Amino acid sequence: MNKIWIITRRELSAFFDSLIAYVLIVIFLGLSGFFTWLFGNNVFVIGQASLQVFFQIGFWTLFFFIPALTMKMLAEETKSGTIELLSTKAVTDWQIVTGKFLACWLLVAIALVATLPYYMTVSQLGTVDHGAIVGGYLGLLFLSAGYISIGIFASSITNNQIVAFLFALLIGIFFQLLFDVMGFNFRGLSGAVFNYLSMRTHFDSLSRGVIDSRDLIYFASVVLAGLTVSQAMLSRRNWQS
Amino acid sequence: MQKKSNVILRLVVLALILFVVNMISSKLYFRLDFTEDQRYTLSRATKDILHDLDDVVTVKAYFSEDLPAQLLNNRQDFEDLLLEYENRSGGNVVYEFVSPNDDEEIEGEAQQYGIQPLVINVTEKDQVQQLKAYMGAVLMMGDRREVIAVVQPGVNMEYDLTTSIKKLSVVDKPKVAILQGHGEPSLQGLVQLSGQLSVLYDLEPLDLKQKSEVPGYIKTLAIIHPKDTISAEEFARIDAYMAQGGNVFVAYSNMNGDLQSGYLSKGTSIGLQEWLRNKDVQMGDQFVVDANSGSVTVQQQNGMFNFRSQIKFPYFPMLSEFPDHAITKGLEGIMLPFVSALSYIGRDSVTQYSPLLMTSERSGLATTPAGVSIDKRWTEADFNHGSQTLALALDGPLVGNQRAKLVVVSNGQFIVNGNPPQQISPDNINFASNAIDWLSDDTGLIDLRTKGVTSRPIDQLEDGEREIIKYINVLVPILLVLVYALIRKQRYASKKQRWMQGNYK
Numbered sequence: 001m002n003k004i005w006i007i008t009r010r011e012l013s014a015f016f017d018s019l020i021a022y023v024l025i026v027i028f029l030g031l032s033g034f035f036t037w038l039f040g041n042n043v044f045v046i047g048q049a050s051l052q053v054f055f056q057i058g059f060w061t062l063f064f065f066i067p068a069l070t071m072k073m074l075a076e077e078t079k080s081g082t083i084e085l086l087s088t089k090a091v092t093d094w095q096i097v098t099g100k101f102l103a104c105w106l107l108v109a110i111a112l113v114a115t116l117p118y119y120m121t122v123s124q125l126g127t128v129d130h131g132a133i134v135g136g137y138l139g140l141l142f143l144s145a146g147y148i149s150i151g152i153f154a155s156s157i158t159n160n161q162i163v164a165f166l167f168a169l170l171i172g173i174f175f176q177l178l179f180d181v182m183g184f185n186f187r188g189l190s191g192a193v194f195n196y197l198s199m200r201t202h203f204d205s206l207s208r209g210v211i212d213s214r215d216l217i218y219f220a221s222v223v224l225a226g227l228t229v230s231q232a233m234l235s236r237r238n239w240q241s
Numbered sequence: 242m243q244k245k246s247n248v249i250l251r252l253v254v255l256a257l258i259l260f261v262v263n264m265i266s267s268k269l270y271f272r273l274d275f276t277e278d279q280r281y282t283l284s285r286a287t288k289d290i291l292h293d294l295d296d297v298v299t300v301k302a303y304f305s306e307d308l309p310a311q312l313l314n315n316r317q318d319f320e321d322l323l324l325e326y327e328n329r330s331g332g333n334v335v336y337e338f339v340s341p342n343d344d345e346e347i348e349g350e351a352q353q354y355g356i357q358p359l360v361i362n363v364t365e366k367d368q369v370q371q372l373k374a375y376m377g378a379v380l381m382m383g384d385r386r387e388v389i390a391v392v393q394p395g396v397n398m399e400y401d402l403t404t405s406i407k408k409l410s411v412v413d414k415p416k417v418a419i420l421q422g423h424g425e426p427s428l429q430g431l432v433q434l435s436g437q438l439s440v441l442y443d444l445e446p447l448d449l450k451q452k453s454e455v456p457g458y459i460k461t462l463a464i465i466h467p468k469d470t471i472s473a474e475e476f477a478r479i480d481a482y483m484a485q486g487g488n489v490f491v492a493y494s495n496m497n498g499d500l501q502s503g504y505l506s507k508g509t510s511i512g513l514q515e516w517l518r519n520k521d522v523q524m525g526d527q528f529v530v531d532a533n534s535g536s537v538t539v540q541q542q543n544g545m546f547n548f549r550s551q552i553k554f555p556y557f558p559m560l561s562e563f564p565d566h567a568i569t570k571g572l573e574g575i576m577l578p579f580v581s582a583l584s585y586i587g588r589d590s591v592t593q594y595s596p597l598l599m600t601s602e603r604s605g606l607a608t609t610p611a612g613v614s615i616d617k618r619w620t621e622a623d624f625n626h627g628s629q630t631l632a633l634a635l636d637g638p639l640v641g642n643q644r645a646k647l648v649v650v651s652n653g654q655f656i657v658n659g660n661p662p663q664q665i666s667p668d669n670i671n672f673a674s675n676a677i678d679w680l681s682d683d684t685g686l687i688d689l690r691t692k693g694v695t696s697r698p699i700d701q702l703e704d705g706e707r708e709i710i711k712y713i714n715v716l717v718p719i720l721l722v723l724v725y726a727l728i729r730k731q732r733y734a735s736k737k738q739r740w741m742q743g744n745y746k
Contacts, residue, residue, distance in 0.1 A: 016726075016729060017729075017733075022722060022723070022726050025722050026719055026722060026723075029718045029719050029722065030715070030719060033714060033715035033716075033718065033719070034715060036714070037710075037711045037712075037714045037715050038711055038715060042711075043699070044699070044707060044711070047698055047699055048697050048698065048699065049697040049698070049699045050697060114718040114721055114722060115718055117713075117714055117717050117718055118714055118718075121710060121713075121714055122699070125699040125700050125702075125710075126561070126697050126698060126699040126700055127561075127562075127573075127697055128697065129276055129277040129697065130275075130277065131274075131275030131276045131277055132275070132276055132277075134275060135275055135276075183309075183310040183311065184309055184310065184311055185309070185363070185364050186309075186310070187307050187308065187309055187310075187363060188307060191309055191310035191313070192310050192313060194310065195310035195311065195313075195314070196263075196267065208276065208280075208281070209274070209275045209276035209277075209280075209281075210272055210273070210274050210275065210276065210281050211272065211273040211275065212270060212271075212272045212273075213266060213270040213271050213272070214266050214267055214270045217262060217263060217266040218263065218266075221259045221262065221263055224255070224259065225255070225256070225259055228251075228252065228255050229252065232248050232251070232252055235248065236245075236248075239244070239245045239248065
């Protein structure tokens, strides 16, 4: 555990030592702020003391934001050969993958913490349903965990960051949109399966303010599957056929 | 070193485990409801009603089986809900699901009950087909029957189901009379209110010109939006009823606001104001204006173009905060157009007085008669009278020695649908129903009625204030991040300097 934490901390400070973290967080906050407060159906147009607007925006901004965050995680290490260096240390591939996953997740959490002023503002403007807001934030956090594990997997199969980014988006779009659409178009068992696979189903359920064991198990499964496959892909340099 | 086949085997095993875990979890699950009003948990009202059931209610749900996934969820939710009802009622609620699509006989039966299919488009083998989706239910108790034509998703599901069970289980409903004969709206003119009240009560019109008394079995007498004079004899009959412990609900405005003519005046007296004064309730003779108000739609012309815009109109106070009382429980927003203020001037210590609806602190009083101007520039000086009471409840010996209850709202129109009927905000209706429940000593449905009303209006702000809040919210988070970047850079620079001086601590 300690080793995972060391990797997490190192990765996180690497984010903050380079410009990446700042650029991404500022873009995320800029877009979220713009759509939540200034443009279109913003909080004042809807006139309700809730953060549903922000959660729906976050649902999409995180979808684009996360692949940009995860694309370099393993791809760059493989390309520059530093992965070899890392594996000479006494850490397992699983620890590397988990450490990097946690670093990304923490970064997203920090970005979400920076939106707490929104929460404070709406709770001043009217009576808010705190449970629904906590649920919304949890939904965004779990959603991010899912996309980070997908992003890390995409980063593990190539040493080109752009390919990793696009591949993460490609897989992501199924979970984000296509499964949802298919869930509506298919009937019977296949419809139910697609509907279950869609992130939106589970995100919407959480952001109502209801913590459902089905949603938690779904997100945990996506994370576990993504990380395990990434670890397997990372370990392929050691494979014997 | 590991073998490729081992790795693949491990992945396959994991995939299987995840598959099985997810399969099990979709059948066996638990939920924690963190919403403020416990929206997704059975309400107290439902639990009480189920607990008190003394006969079996059979629910026959007519649901198509082959539905698209989203609608299938609706079926699943309904089944979950029924299961919970069955458990809570100790087996007094039993249910079965049938699919009308498979059997013409069942389909005929469903339609006979008034359950109509929704027609939805589905794509199958590259062809758009129309599917008849049945999503209704019939509840039966003995030979009585209640029909839910379409089971609505969400909070409505519990409301529909519980109120249908309640309707079935109450044999002798208490009676509520609606006063007639002075230009009041008929029961048809109060579609929403009478719909909601009919769950618990039998409503009957009452014309006191023809009847010599208010019958003793009437739990509550409602006087809603009268326009013509109520005679002294009629008031005497009402007083006699109250002296026996009868309860009265009054929704009446003594002001006359007309947007069409743009003229505001005091209404002609119909005697009600004087009657209320005998009960120590004084109605003001000025219009209440509130900075926190509803809007009116105005047609404006700009060059060749006509456009509609919403203009805030302080004569329509918007109430969003409520005193703590059974009647106002769970309410979120009520708008009362053209009202005067109420005050209680009684001094006896036995009568209990509670204000129910109050305007915001930024309220004022506008004198009459006056013209109404939409374009008027309102200033803070217009709103310097503090919070005004627009509805109140009294409980005590109001006439004679017997305890009676009285609720007064200084607006009559807010619950009237009119003819042709117009939709009214649900909280207006909830307020009136809650008041009649409180008057009739049956507060069992209040919990459920206001459950899941999702309107949480934000306070009204000045334009400038709003702009500031907008930009603060967009910029502050970004600034926070930039400040952090700067601090980190500083720390790094000072660390570097220390290192250059040979200090590696």
